[in-house]
Amino acid sequence: MIGHFYDQSVAARAATPGRRRALEIGVRFFTATFEVMGHVAKADGRVSEAEIAAARQVMAQLRLNGAQIHAAIAHFTRGKSPDFDLETTMR
Secondary structure (H helix, E strand, O other), X not given: OHHHHHHHHHHHHHOOHHHHHHHHHHHHHHHHHHHXXXXXXXXXXXXXHXXXXXXXXXXXXXXXXXXXXXXXXXXXXXXXXXXXXXXXXXX
16 A cells, blocks of 8 residues: 555656646545445445445456555545544545
8 A cells, every 4th residue: 555655656746737636636536435435335334245345346347456456445444434534535
């Protein structure tokens, strides 16, 4: 996960302002997507195997590499935590 964010920061520094903004939006979308998925999955108290499979299917459809999958799992897990702030994330 750290390597993923390092790669993104290097790319952002080397990019034009428009490209930097696009990268920032992509990172926010990626983060919010998996955090909200984790939050919704945990809403009924238990994350089912079907919910995990659905998250993995989204990862496959996005064609994530190994580091990105680890980051997506970390965001999903963060979304499951009781102190996750859904409202702030959605904004």
